[in-house]
Amino acid sequence: MTTRFFLMKENPKAYELLGELDKLGRESNIPRNLQELIKIYASNLNHCAFCIDMHTKEALEIGETLQRIAGVNAWREAPFYSDKERVVLELVEEVTFIHQHGVSDAVYDELTKHYNEKEIGELYVLIATINAYNRLGIMSRLQPKIDK
Template identity: 35%
Template structure:
């Protein structure tokens, strides 16, 4: 079935989608209060979206990452963060948490991941990142289920020098 013939959840039950959008705004406020900046927020949202195979959300969050100041090298290294040297210890902990939340059905958040991440992030950061990951995973599922097409770019993804 083509994307045009699928139910578009955001349009078909607008109050439910609006509630999710309001939830996302609340999560952003919690993240800001916990000291989670736009850079880290976009890094984890890109990674969760990559892991889920949500091209729509990857595009949206890559564009937001560029607006937040991430460069092309950092963005391209997200998928291979374990082998990359471009991420801070805090960012690596957040990426580890992103994987645990995205694949939560496999083993929850394993104790070793919880302990490792908890040894790097403050409790407030852990909580905020967890809610960011709950939110992006929900949005990924909506876009994937509806086979939302990748949105066109309104501006270049990489600033032109």
């Protein structure tokens, strides 16, 4: 499969604006390792190989464990995520598949036990941004480089 186009080249302003949202997410109060797990999980749900590759490498670089990265798709069964992380991963799933039933009251209520309103807003921006990147990557057929 070959890449169709590069948004950065063809529409740099759009790419720049999306990058500003990404920057807001990176500068949030959400721990960096959780930010990367959010990005990996959403990218897995969306089947975006480019983003899975990039965010897995970034997570490893900041010290996230291979076990938690590899296990994120089975977070409900895995013992190595906190309740605070679990509710975020469930939120990622509900936002990524928002067309099915929106974000449930149960997930939102659980979020409020662990995060304040500012942090919930930061989580929303993080999740919406990676979903936008995933969709652009998939539409563009962005391909990760093969490791040697």
